[in-house]
Amino acid sequence: MTPESTRSEATQPDGPQAETTQAAPKADEAALLRKVVTPVRFVLFDFDGPICRLFAGRPATTVAQDLVQWLKERGLRGLLTDDEKEQPDPYVVLRAVDRRHPRSDLVVELEQWLTRQELAAVATAMPTAYVDRLIRTWSAVGVRLAVTTNNAPCAVSRYLERRGLLECFSPHIYGRTQDLSLLKPDPYCVERALHAMGAERGAALMIGDAPSDYVAAERAGVRFLGYARNEHKAELLRAAGAEHLVDSLEQLSSVVYAIGRTKAP
Structure with missing residues (x-):
């Protein structure tokens, strides 16, 4: 045991004093x-x-990746920047598409897709x-x-x-x-x-x-x-x-x- 550790332990309160010290921040x-x-x-x-x-059973990162894949399969992956394609948050991806095509049929379809993911996630939500x-x-x-x-x-x-x-x-x-x-x-x-x-x-x-x-x-x-x-x-x-x-x-x-x-x- 080094002198430094001895001094450190010596300064640590124990017994009732320790309990009082720990209780003060909670109070x-x-x-x-x-x-x-x-x-x-x-x-x-x-x-x-x-x-x-909500996405405890299926991480939101996976949902975001699936959303990007959904766009890619429809030839629309170019709507997103490289940074947006790597986002772990599906709502960021959804907003990005909406900024470029506000109130479009594409946005409606994406929003409905995300709603289905949320409804499915309820069963495993923590x-x-x-x-x-x-x-x-x-x-x-x-x-x-x-x-x-x-x-x-x-x-x-x-x-x-x-x-x-x-x-x-x-x-x-x-x-x-x-x-x-x-x-x-x-x-x-x-x-x-x-x-x-x-x-x-x-x-x-x-x-x-x-x-x-x-x-x-x-x-x-x-x-x-x-x-x-x-x-x-x-x-x-x-x-x-x-x-x-x-x-x-x-x-x-x-x-x-x-x-x-x-x-x-």
Whole structure:
């Protein structure tokens, strides 16, 4: 054992002191989350990420490659740049085609193809840890919930129905339309949800995992909580300007439950 390692170990707290040291950041995070969510009466969830990993059984990278192959088989691969052909995100590919042929039959066909992939992916989608409990808790204490997503609303509804969560959101599921210019970061789906629920913007919160979610919330005047399941996603959200991030929904669920208990009659 080197002197350096001895000094390092000597500076590490153990016993009750260690527990106190580890508990402090969690207490700070809980206090921050409480401050963020206490005034909230309307919550807008992005779907793929905060609620589930839609393409857990079949990676989105594979779907994007299949989409590029679909174009190639029809002699249309030249519509994409080399960078777009290598994109791991099928929605980036879809947007790229739409920019060059907006509202065309080709875009309609591609959008329908992607919708079929999303519907098929529901069967193997992986729920985000603690989100079911969070959704049910918020719904039980009277918070109004909506989904605001770039996914097809029919795929969202199918997934939520399979999980027994549809009644927590229905009818407020706002997803992709055939006008792809309205995908996030455009705030269109966020604005639709706010208007339909009669939501006050100061009492609304959006939970998302991508910079486009943050930008859409910012443009709509809604506070934002980022869900970053890894450091890469956290870096992207911070770079976009997001201030409040969590890497798990466990503590958020506990905070929401505790707030609900204090408000209960």
